[in-house]
Amino acid sequence: MSPRRIGRRFATLVAGVATVLSLGLANPAPAAAEGVNAVVCYNTSQAGPYAGIADQAAGIWNAYTNNVDMAKCGSNLMIYYTYGGGSYAVRYSLGNGYVVIDVYQAQQYAPLRIMTHEIGHILGLPDNYNGQCHLLMSGGSAGTGCTNPYPYTTEAAQVDRNFGGFGAQGSQVFQDSWPAPVTVG
Ligand SMILES: [Zn+2]
CATH class of the missing domain: 1.20.5 (Single alpha-helices involved in coiled-coils or other helix-helix interfaces)
Known part of the structure; x- marks a missing residue:
């Protein structure tokens, strides 16, 4: 044969x-x-014009991870918006906290990228301000021209590890803002 x-x-x-x-x-x-799978219940009742963006971001995280599911089943994660002061995430524990989207910032930067980035913090990811657009957690350091809303392979894998083992890193309280563009000199 x-x-x-x-x-x-x-x-x-x-x-x-x-x-x-x-x-x-x-x-x-x-x-x-x-x-x-761990389930992160998110709530868009206070998200105003960003409710649909939050749904898209949840869909992206669901598509890119295996160990966590985001669903509209409660209020582990509240989505808010504000005018000025920057977008940010506050994580009480892994999968629990809230995200605030700055309307003015979302007019400068891609709102979906901001949303998936901030939700990334809730899912246990730290910032990585290295300016690389293929990374989600480089945030604003990649500039206003970077619209990539998808986590890189390593970022998605880290979220899976966070939820797979309920690691200590993800359970730390976290608060940070959308990083400002890198200034040279
Ligand atoms: Zn960030």
């Missing part, structure tokens, strides 16, 4: 197993799912 035929046969076998598995998991028990 040629290697190519073996490969094809193996692919067929894998496909068959996958079908059986997916059939078997068609109706997983809700309790089992909750046991795997």
